[in-house]
Amino acid sequence: MGVKSSLKEALKHLASGDASACEDSCLSLLKTKEGKNNANALVLLGKSQFLLNRPWRALKAYAKALEVDADGVQDKACKGIAEASTILYCEGADSDGADRLEATKLVTEANDKLLSSFGPGDHYKWHDQHVAFVSFL
Numbered sequence: 001m002g003v004k005s006s007l008k009e010a011l012k013h014l015a016s017g018d019a020s021a022c023e024d025s026c027l028s029l030l031k032t033k034e035g036k037n038n039a040n041a042l043v044l045l046g047k048s049q050f051l052l053n054r055p056w057r058a059l060k061a062y063a064k065a066l067e068v069d070a071d072g073v074q075d076k077a078c079k080g081i082a083e084a085s086t087i088l089y090c091e092g093a094d095s096d097g098a099d100r101l102e103a104t105k106l107v108t109e110a111n112d113k114l115l116s117s118f119g120p121g122d123h124y125k126w127h128d129q130h131v132a133f134v135s136f137l
Contacts, residue, residue: 003035010044019051039069039077046080050087056103058084063106066113074117078110 001009010025026045029035046061062080065073085107118126 003029003032003038003041006032006035007038007040007044010041010048014044014047014051019048023048023052037064037068039065039073042068043073043076043080046077046084050080050084053087055084055087059103059106062110066110074113078114081106081110 006025006029010022010029013019013022013025022044026041026048029038029041030045035041042061042065046058046065049055049058049061059081062077062084065077066081085103115126
């Protein structure tokens with residue numbers, strides 16, 4: 001199965017609410033030579049981890065996607081990081097202080113990347129993102 005068809009399959013699983021199958025599809029793709037470090041697969045993996053209530057794994061997948069292809073998946077990955085980190089902080093899903101510190105670092109880096117991507121006419125986007133980030137803290 002090719003990269004495109006594997007991503008479509010993972011998306012289909014996600015759309016049908018089967019996060020576990022989406023996770024399996026993404027992990028299978030990421031293990032292949034063609035799919036290794038595929039940023040879109042990492043974003044889908046992050047979303048599936050979030051839906052499976054594994055926020056720390058979701059954060060790591062989103063951060064890896066940003067590392068691999070910051071321009072291609074930036075918006076999705078940054079939003080995913082913010083979403084997953086909310087579970088870590090608000091619901092106490094992870095009690096390890098070191099994890100919370102690293103989560104804060106990931107959120108801060110994602111926020112910086114997102115803010116720096118806005119153009120001169122994007123004042124409202126910048127403001128909304130800044131407000132969301134400050135409310136996260």
